[in-house]
Amino acid sequence: MNAIFDLAVSNLISPIILSFALGLAAAWARSDLTIPEAVAKGMSIYLLFAIGFKGGASVAAHGVDGTLLAAVGAGIVLSFGLPFIAFALLKTMTSLSRTDAAAVAAHYGSISIVTFVAATSVLEGRMIDAEGYMVAVAAAMEAPAILSALWLVAKSGQGSKFDPTLMREILLNGSIVLLVGAFAIGVITGEKGLAEIAPFIVSPFKGVLCLFLLDMGLIAGRGLRQAKGLINLQLVAFGIAMPLIGSTIGLGFGMLIGLGLGGTVLMMVLAASASYIAVPAAMRVALPEANPTIYLTLSLGITFPFNLTLGIPLYLTMAQWVTGG
Amino acid sequence: MNAIFDLAVSNLISPIILSFALGLAAAWARSDLTIPEAVAKGMSIYLLFAIGFKGGASVAAHGVDGTLLAAVGAGIVLSFGLPFIAFALLKTMTSLSRTDAAAVAAHYGSISIVTFVAATSVLEGRMIDAEGYMVAVAAAMEAPAILSALWLVAKSGQGSKFDPTLMREILLNGSIVLLVGAFAIGVITGEKGLAEIAPFIVSPFKGVLCLFLLDMGLIAGRGLRQAKGLINLQLVAFGIAMPLIGSTIGLGFGMLIGLGLGGTVLMMVLAASASYIAVPAAMRVALPEANPTIYLTLSLGITFPFNLTLGIPLYLTMAQWVTGG
Amino acid sequence: MNAIFDLAVSNLISPIILSFALGLAAAWARSDLTIPEAVAKGMSIYLLFAIGFKGGASVAAHGVDGTLLAAVGAGIVLSFGLPFIAFALLKTMTSLSRTDAAAVAAHYGSISIVTFVAATSVLEGRMIDAEGYMVAVAAAMEAPAILSALWLVAKSGQGSKFDPTLMREILLNGSIVLLVGAFAIGVITGEKGLAEIAPFIVSPFKGVLCLFLLDMGLIAGRGLRQAKGLINLQLVAFGIAMPLIGSTIGLGFGMLIGLGLGGTVLMMVLAASASYIAVPAAMRVALPEANPTIYLTLSLGITFPFNLTLGIPLYLTMAQWVTGG
Amino acid sequence: MEMHDAKRVEIMIEAPLERRLTDALHAAEVTGFTVLPVLGGSGRSGRWSRDGQVGRAGMVAVICLIKPERLDTLLDAAFAVVEPHIGVVSITDAQVLRAERF
Amino acid sequence: MEMHDAKRVEIMIEAPLERRLTDALHAAEVTGFTVLPVLGGSGRSGRWSRDGQVGRAGMVAVICLIKPERLDTLLDAAFAVVEPHIGVVSITDAQVLRAERF
Amino acid sequence: MEMHDAKRVEIMIEAPLERRLTDALHAAEVTGFTVLPVLGGSGRSGRWSRDGQVGRAGMVAVICLIKPERLDTLLDAAFAVVEPHIGVVSITDAQVLRAERF
Ligand SMILES: Nc1ncnc2c1ncn2[C@@H]1O[C@H](COP(=O)(O)O)[C@@H](O)[C@H]1O
Ligand SMILES: Nc1ncnc2c1ncn2[C@@H]1O[C@H](COP(=O)(O)O)[C@@H](O)[C@H]1O
Ligand SMILES: Nc1ncnc2c1ncn2[C@@H]1O[C@H](COP(=O)(O)O)[C@@H](O)[C@H]1O
């Protein structure tokens, strides 16, 4: 217990978490601090490119052990499956409508790349290696959850939500393309390519992440302000229970396919995290009746900070216990 | 005299100053060179975050000597007081209306964080240490001057200008929140935190500052073009006299509270510099009758370049003479 | 032949080229991946500033040999002259109207600074020194081609296209001013100035270039999609033949004025590359009847990728053969 | 200067639907329109702002100038996209120069 | 398609006052509006441009579509904010789809 | 609230021509206008988008509110710039507060 606590505290006083907290506080106090949209988008492009490239270069360096395909497969299964669990939980714990519940479920089956990146930082800080291809797993988990959610809604007789344009948009979503593309470039150019651009994608990475989390904090804080009244205790409970369930399942999958400690933690984090960039845009197109305030507040306002502060150290401790690592 | 001259010349041929000059020249020649608004805002967020964080980390490293509170207190007194001097000077030297004079006075009581940053660079280049908490003093000096200016206007029977929304906006202004927040993060995470993000906030800092000053030069140059006719010799004289007066008072305060050479120079620079970001926005809300061309041209077009080129080396020389440093 | 091939392959698997390819592919697949306009402009400002500054600092370090003026003169002659060759070729090979042909010709007389930058990277990767002032040659070659194109159109009796506002705009174009200005700052502040800001303009340079080329790929890809039908085989042939001709002439000029291997390659690249930023804007003003899809697709969609992938290694090999370097 | 009657249609629509709307307009042979960015707004679903957003958040404004007789075609095409979504459609009488362009 | 009369009010106001204006609109129960960015402009106080600016400089355009009978409420609320400041208010007759939204 | 008749002129013009247009307006003593950014659009010359662009690409929208009797002056000045180029000019009847400003 003490170990988790120490880990949590040392995690909490990192510049990354504190930057997020600063953003939350500034939004809460109604400061006019904002990051321009173009700069926020620029930082997210930077982060996706860097994380993808580094993952690819690491695969090029360490070779692919047999688990790559298994890990990607596990990710896809998780992304398809988790929404059903989330949906069942929501219908039990909360009074959300079917559509709202399905929309929320889609977010929890998909992933938050920033949570993934933060977990990578924590692992690096503790010198724990992780499989480079976990980035590919992250990319593979972005989209399937959306299909599950659409299926959940269609099943209830509200008509099919599957249209081919939408499918193409979901699969060729900018963040998936960038992550996979940068991963491929990393694989192709390897350590040599990484060395060439390391002063751009490695050294300043953590600093950019701080500013990006400041922005996430600002958006989450503004969201929470506006969601007052809409977000009740049951929803908050879901927003914390779901990542715990997800991470436990992720732990099982990680063990099953034989990931190392680092890879297992990342699998847990992927399963535990909820999307707040790609899925919301898809939901606006596919399920416009679902209330965006609910799913955005849950994923960005509750689950994201939970994972960032307590979740990641907790998952690491769990994985260490189980793997004896 | 030779020493100042050498210092001034070596100061003038730094990339930072020359970038500003390039911006001025490009604007003057009506080149279409511009920096996108979002990029300029992004750079200012970067600079505020970096300077705040570094100040905090330095406080964490060197401990707080007893002068921190005294320095912040001195800053607040200066920020409240300088506008009265500026106002009196303007009413004597120039024919500005009461409102215009009060608006200009608010700018000179407040501070220019970029001038502060440039001075820090000069000190670093000369290996002169400065108290890390001078960043907190800078933050504390942003707002009080605005109140003095509003009081100066209200006193003349033009009705109270104090409204609570405005007060909140002024105190929770984005740049104050970011500077203070980053300072706090620096204090909490200390040297360890700094080491993690140094490749982002330390190494490339000066380069970013160059591009930011290029932008400042472009804006100042465009402003000066448009202000032709409005800015007479008396106003120019004020724009140079006021920083000299301010810095001298700042020198007195620095000596009084026992700051080191670096801290004293920074206190002088804060007193000498004039705001051109936060205060103008506040003035548009609080004193819409005041002419923005006047106060922007004075602070950004006259006083800023004066401080950047001649002021900083002069203040350093003055402080060295007086402290014998 | 093998040498070119190896060079081409090693060139092709660099992160820079692959980033461009990723952009092309993403646009082709109609992914919604985009880089915000402000970020793209910010990166282009960064690249121009960095390349200019480094060129200047290198001149300050190595001194100016007698060829600087000759090189700039050669550049101006090339920029004036190449449009006539391009125009003649277009009238022979394609069925473009006189105006369209003149507009395209302007692009090929002018230069692409990103191609220049990519070539610099290739040279650096092979430890081949190049004259720092080639940056000044690049700047000098931006504008003259536009005049030749206007003259070609005016000659055909369509009325004079020369208006003084336009001339001023062309000469004081933002990218020329920034490139020349940064070059001057580099010359003035020299190696000392460069050392101060190297962590900003040198270390992360290649990484920024990758993201910029990703953006170029996206734009080129979108352009090619839209140009389907408009771009026939003859135009594609021109887009490849013209850089071959240009580079050969550039090689001649490089030899004539006694540039080193690196400088000769850069002269070839300048002659071979076609503008897609400054000249298109000038053409919209000066030759609005010319179809932008044609000239943008040719320069950005055909010639730019050709130079980037095959052209640069080919020119290097040619120069090595001829100079025996 | 000679002016011609036209309708100015302004459609505020969620950004993720922009491509669907413009595709629908093209399909209805409405090939002239301009897209303006939107910073923020307020409506029945509350206030929102684009500051700091990363995804395809927020709205855009699509402006079409069109011959009066083609208004219904345009509205039918636009409405089919906008209808299930939040968004606002307004029409103003206008006049245009260079009628041949519309 | 069924259309309903409405007024389109366009308020160009200095950016630092945006929140005050939108708060005033809310207070007057005008809860539907859209904020557009402005790049630059010219008026009695000269030309300006947003390029390279850092603070809350420049202006924004706030567009409200409103039922004709509520126009005066809106104008009173808006004018109280705009009056001491630079800025421009214009009103156009318009028609809207989905009247229940206004 | 007292309102005054005015014309609202909206000119969509290529960004590289913005300065020429605003200079022409100034020369014609039309000193009040506002420039809005444009994200993309479609017309006879195809679709375009500002995303990722680097040069002075794309278009801007210039909005002028003007006294009805000065409309022709404005249109003459604007048309001289727009005429050889792509771009769209539309005029709407409007009303303004604070007529002394126009
Ligand atoms: N009356 C209105 N006038 C102008 N814009 C509106 C109006 N109502 C809604 N909008 C815009 O449409 C968005 C969605 O509106 P709603 O569906 O009512 O939440 C708002 O955030 C505004 O940007
Ligand atoms: N007649 C007008 N038409 C459109 N916008 C205007 C007009 N007059 C002023 N503006 C806008 O309002 C701002 C302030 O105007 P002014 O108070 O006249 O300086 C200008 O910079 C323009 O952006
Ligand atoms: N009917 C229209 N309504 C609104 N904007 C238009 C219209 N026609 C053209 N435009 C705008 O003007 C640009 C150039 O039009 P065009 O000259 O027809 O290619 C387009 O890309 C649009 O941004």
Ligand code: NA
């Ligand atoms: Na998940």
Ligand code: NA
């Ligand atoms: Na001051």
Ligand code: NA
């Ligand atoms: Na060329």
